Amino acid sequence: MSEKRLRLALIGAGSFVRKAHAPALAAMQDRVQVVAVCSRSHKSAATVAEMLPEPVEIYDHIPSLLAVETLDAVDVVLPIPMLPDVVQMALEAGKHVVSEKPIAPTSGRARELIALHQQRPNQVWMVAENYRYEQAYRAAAQAIADGAIGKPLVFDWSLQLPVDPDSPYYRTEWRRTNQYPGGFVLDGGVHHVAGLRTVLGEIVEVGGIHAAHREDLPPMDTLAAWIRCASGAVGTYTVTYAAGSPLSDNALHVVGDQGSLRVNGGRLVVHNNEGTQEQTFGRPFSVELELAAFVDAVQEGRPHRNTPEEAFRDLLVVEALLGDGVTG
Amino acid sequence: MSEKRLRLALIGAGSFVRKAHAPALAAMQDRVQVVAVCSRSHKSAATVAEMLPEPVEIYDHIPSLLAVETLDAVDVVLPIPMLPDVVQMALEAGKHVVSEKPIAPTSGRARELIALHQQRPNQVWMVAENYRYEQAYRAAAQAIADGAIGKPLVFDWSLQLPVDPDSPYYRTEWRRTNQYPGGFVLDGGVHHVAGLRTVLGEIVEVGGIHAAHREDLPPMDTLAAWIRCASGAVGTYTVTYAAGSPLSDNALHVVGDQGSLRVNGGRLVVHNNEGTQEQTFGRPFSVELELAAFVDAVQEGRPHRNTPEEAFRDLLVVEALLGDGVTG
Numbered sequence: 001m002s003e004k005r006l007r008l009a010l011i012g013a014g015s016f017v018r019k020a021h022a023p024a025l026a027a028m029q030d031r032v033q034v035v036a037v038c039s040r041s042h043k044s045a046a047t048v049a050e051m052l053p054e055p056v057e058i059y060d061h062i063p064s065l066l067a068v069e070t071l072d073a074v075d076v077v078l079p080i081p082m083l084p085d086v087v088q089m090a091l092e093a094g095k096h097v098v099s100e101k102p103i104a105p106t107s108g109r110a111r112e113l114i115a116l117h118q119q120r121p122n123q124v125w126m127v128a129e130n131y132r133y134e135q136a137y138r139a140a141a142q143a144i145a146d147g148a149i150g151k152p153l154v155f156d157w158s159l160q161l162p163v164d165p166d167s168p169y170y171r172t173e174w175r176r177t178n179q180y181p182g183g184f185v186l187d188g189g190v191h192h193v194a195g196l197r198t199v200l201g202e203i204v205e206v207g208g209i210h211a212a213h214r215e216d217l218p219p220m221d222t223l224a225a226w227i228r229c230a231s232g233a234v235g236t237y238t239v240t241y242a243a244g245s246p247l248s249d250n251a252l253h254v255v256g257d258q259g260s261l262r263v264n265g266g267r268l269v270v271h272n273n274e275g276t277q278e279q280t281f282g283r284p285f286s287v288e289l290e291l292a293a294f295v296d297a298v299q300e301g302r303p304h305r306n307t308p309e310e311a312f313r314d315l316l317v318v319e320a321l322l323g324d325g326v327t328g
Numbered sequence: 329m330s331e332k333r334l335r336l337a338l339i340g341a342g343s344f345v346r347k348a349h350a351p352a353l354a355a356m357q358d359r360v361q362v363v364a365v366c367s368r369s370h371k372s373a374a375t376v377a378e379m380l381p382e383p384v385e386i387y388d389h390i391p392s393l394l395a396v397e398t399l400d401a402v403d404v405v406l407p408i409p410m411l412p413d414v415v416q417m418a419l420e421a422g423k424h425v426v427s428e429k430p431i432a433p434t435s436g437r438a439r440e441l442i443a444l445h446q447q448r449p450n451q452v453w454m455v456a457e458n459y460r461y462e463q464a465y466r467a468a469a470q471a472i473a474d475g476a477i478g479k480p481l482v483f484d485w486s487l488q489l490p491v492d493p494d495s496p497y498y499r500t501e502w503r504r505t506n507q508y509p510g511g512f513v514l515d516g517g518v519h520h521v522a523g524l525r526t527v528l529g530e531i532v533e534v535g536g537i538h539a540a541h542r543e544d545l546p547p548m549d550t551l552a553a554w555i556r557c558a559s560g561a562v563g564t565y566t567v568t569y570a571a572g573s574p575l576s577d578n579a580l581h582v583v584g585d586q587g588s589l590r591v592n593g594g595r596l597v598v599h600n601n602e603g604t605q606e607q608t609f610g611r612p613f614s615v616e617l618e619l620a621a622f623v624d625a626v627q628e629g630r631p632h633r634n635t636p637e638e639a640f641r642d643l644l645v646v647e648a649l650l651g652d653g654v655t656g
Contacts, residue, residue, distance in 0.1 A: 153541045154550050154568040156576075158484035160583055207535040209554050211562045213481045213585070222482050224554040224562040226537045234539045234552040236564035240482040245581065245588035247599055248484075253576055255488055257541070260573035271575055 006096075006295055009036035009065055011086060012077035013044035015168035016100070020130075020287040021077055022051045027288060029053050031295050038065045062086060066093035073124075073298060075291075076100065080187065081179045084109045091116055091123060098126040098294045102190045103311035105180035107319055114308050124297045126304060127311035130286035131194040133293065139279060140199045140254070140263040148270050150258025152200060155227075155235030157252040161188060162244035163217060182322050184241040185210060185223045189318040190311070192237060197313065199252060199263065202230040208321040213242040225321050237321075334623055337364035337393055339414060340405035341372035343496035344428070348458075348615040349405055350379045355616060357381050359623050366393045390414060394421035401452075401626060403619075404428065408515065409507045412437045419444055419451060426454040426622045430518045431639035433508035435647055442636050452625045454632060455639035458614035459522040461621065467607060468527045468582070468591040476598050478586025480528060483555075483563030485580040489516060490572035491545060510650050512569040513538060513551045517646040518639070520565060525641065527580060527591065530558040536649040541570040553649050565649075 008025070010017060025034050034052050038059040039045040045058045059065040066074070066089055073096035076086050084104045090097045091113075104110040117125045131137060144152060163170050163184060180186060197203060208225030212218065222240040229235075233254075251264040259272030268279045284292075293304040336353070338345060353362050362380050366387035367373040373386045387393040394402070394417055401424035404414050412432045418425045419441075432438040445453045459465060472480060491498050491512060508514060525531060536553030540546065550568040557563075561582075579592040587600030596607045612620075621632040 151541075153539070153571050154488075154552065154566060156484065156486035156552075156564065156566045158486075158564070158581065160482075160588075205537065207537065207554065209533065209535065209556050209562050211481070211556075211560065213479075213560070222562060224482065224484075224556075224564045226535065226552040226554055226564070228537050228539075228552075232539065232541070234537050234550060236484065236486070236552045236554070236566045238482060238484045238564045240583060243481050243583050243585050243588075245583045245599065246604075247588050247590045247597060248581055248583075253486065253573065255568060255571050255573045255576075257571050260488075260571075260575050262575045269575060271573065276574075 004299065005031060005033045006072050006298055007035045007070055008032050008073045008075055009038060009071055010034060010048060010075050010077065011038045011062060011065070013037055013039035013041065013048040014077065017048055017077045018051065020285070021075055021291070022048050024285070024288040024291050025075070026051060026053050028292060028295065035071065036065055036068070038062055062089060066090055066095065072096060073098070080105050084113055087113055087125070088116060091120055091125065094123065096124040096298045098128055098291065101127055101129045101311060102186065102315050103127045103308055104315070107312065107315050110308070110312050110315055114312060117308055124294065125308050126290070126294045126297065126306045127308050128287070128290055129190065129194045129306050129311055129314065130290055131191045132198055132305045132310070133286040133289040134195070134265055135281040135286070136263050136265055136268045137195050137198045139268050139281070140261055143261060143268070143270050144199065144254070144256070148259055148272055149254065149256030149261055152231060152233040152254050152256045155200065155233060155252060155254040157192065157196070157236070158238040158248055159192065159250045160243060160245045160248055161239065161241050163241045182318065183219050183221070184217060185220050185239065185322065186318055188239060188241065189223070189321065190314040192239065193314045193317045195252065196227065196237070199254065200229050200231065200233055203317050204228055204230050206317060206320045210322060213240070217241055223321060332627065333359060333361045334400050334626060335363050335398055336360050336401045336403055337366060337399055338362060338376060338403050338405065339366045339390060339393070341365055341367035341369065341376040342405065345376055345405045346379065348613070349403055349619070350376050352613070352616040352619050353403070354379060354381050356620060356623065363399065364393055364396070366390055390417060394418055394423065400424060401426070408433050412441055415441055415453070416444060419448055419453065422451065424452040424626045426456055426619065429455055429457045429639060430514065430643050431455045431636055432643070435640065435643050438636070438640050438643055442640060445636055452622065453636055454618070454622045454625065454634045455636050456615070456618055457518065457522045457634050457639055457642065458618055459519045460526055460633045460638070461614040461617040462523070462593055463609040463614070464591050464593055464596045465523050465526045467596050467609070468580070468589055471589060471596070471598050472527065472582070472584070475586070476600055477582065477584030477588055480559060480561040480582050480584045483528065483561060483580060483582040485520065485524070485564070486566040486576055487520065487578045488571060488573045488576055489567065489569050491569045493544070510646065511547050511549070512545060513548050513567065513650065514646055516567060516569065517551070517649065518642040520567065521642045521645045523580065524555065524565070527582065528557050528559065528561055531645050532556055532558050534645060534648045538650060541568070545569055551649060
């Protein structure tokens with residue numbers, strides 16, 4: 001193995017760490033050594049530690065972890081309300097940081113963190129937005145760039161993502177106790193806005209209405225909105241976390257003047273006068289790709305797509321969807 | 329045949345008369361005698377006359393036609409800008425009137441006509457909105473009323489209805505020369521709003537953005553909007569007349585807390601915990617059903633679904649979609 005492996009600590013040991021981050025980091029053992037896991041719950045930390053290929057230290061106190069001088073980087077996967085303060089501490093401790101989306105619960109707090117990061121140009125800060133590394137959305141963007149559907153004119157994206165009371169995301173109390181604006185609509189919204197921006201480019205104006213159908217999902221669980229892109233394309237975005245429907249494929253549908261496409265996480269279908277082409281996508285998964293890009297950025301100074309500025313744009317659009325429609 | 333057949337004149341002899349009204353009236357020969365066809369174009373009138381089962385008089389002057397005392401009713405199928413004045417003349421001449429949608433190009437003009445009609449309670453005025461007589465939309469409304477999907481929470485409807493330069497609607501110059509607000513977006517919009525109101529009930533708030541992608545379809549060809557219903561359901565409506573997509577079924581998708589449905593003109597699919605049921609619909613077509621309802625209303629005083637007040641609500645919603653979002 002390389003002598004120059006990145007020494008990284010996981011901060012957080014919740015369900016998404018177990019599902020995505022820990023396996024992705026374990027698969028990059030030749031480039032990354034996970035040296036520590038930090039969690040308030042020793043049991044959760046121990047569970048994650050068992051998933052990793054090498055022994056790790058377990059911490060329950062973030063400042064103690066950040067005081068470790070030989071630590072290069074942290075991967076922060078915490079409840080949204082806790083993210084900003086931990087990112088700030090880690091940046092101030094001189095560490096490279098990859099932190100889960102959204103960049104912060106509000107754009108005001110995000111601005112403060114971006115200002116802090118700009119004073120530390122030698123530290124990488126990536127806001128993990130896996131939609132910007134989803135192969136299907138990248139392929140859709142490439143198809144549009146290649147002219148496969150001509151000029152995009154109109155789009156629609158309707159998603160039903162019912163929160164099952166048995167799911168780990170439901171059982172995570174912080175997601176359901178109204179601790180940040182928008183609840184699930186913000187949490188999922190930054191993903192979908194990142195997906196839209198990946199495929200269709202910058203968003204300049206939006207308008208929306210939200211609803212709270214389920215009392216167990218405050219402050220809201222449903223959003224219906226129109227969106228205008230800088231390209232001139234207009235379309236709609238509809239999402240509910242309150243109920244599901246097998247009569248929908250949850251795909252973004254884009255209609256251009258020379259063809260159309262449908263794309264969701266695993267599948268891209270493009271139709272034009274040459275016929276219909278379908279592509280499906282599996283590994284590497286987007287979280288694997290973005291964490292590899294983080295290591296490339298730290299070790300080789302390579303640019304990556306998940307800058308805080310991009311995440312800030314995503315958040316501004318979601319705030320506009322929930323508020324006055326101005327995207328900043 | 330009955331001695332009491334309704335004596336009706338067709339005013340207008342354009343493509344939709346030939347496609348729908350004349351065949352529907354011909355099929356009701358036992359209840360309706362088409363006694364005249366009135367058109368500025370003698371050739372068009374003669375073409376329609378040949379489609380009818382009995383000889384008709386041909387007129388090129390509406391006041392002369394309306395002066396015929398033995399005439400009971402008129403079916404007005406004219407360009408949108410001409411509709412209101414002809415409806416007014418026919419009502420003032422004491423005739424029963426069925427007139428094509430929209431009720432008028434603007435809600436202001438519609439209000440004047442409704443006031444005029446209210447002074448003539450013995451005359452039937454139907455605004456032909458075939459979506460209120462489409463079997464599939466009626467069946468969807470009934471499924472919701474029966475609780476098949478529980479409480480409707482969210483919906484999405486995305487339609488691509490490309491105007492082909494070879495189509496008769498394109499060749500109708502008045503549709504493309506910006507003679508009324510909204511162009512095709514108004515023309516089709518009242519249909520879709522009627523369909524939404526049939527399935528989901530009253531609409532109370534909307535917001536939208538429109539775009540003009542094709543120079544040959546002024547003043548606009550694309551609309552993206554959110555809609556809030558009195559029931560609490562929210563959703564989106566996206567329509568373009570600029571381009572098509574075979575990757576969409578143009579169906580209204582409604583998600584409830586106990587199931588979901590998809591409906592378009594010919595097909596209804598309902599999914600719930602009992603499985604998935606599909607129904608397809610053919611004849612009688614909606615124009616046949618609404619013209620039969622018109623005859624029932626005139627001859628038997630039966631209520632019908634296409635009152636001017638309903639058409640006025642459709643128009644108010646479309647005006648709100650194009651304007652300030654207030655539905656009146």
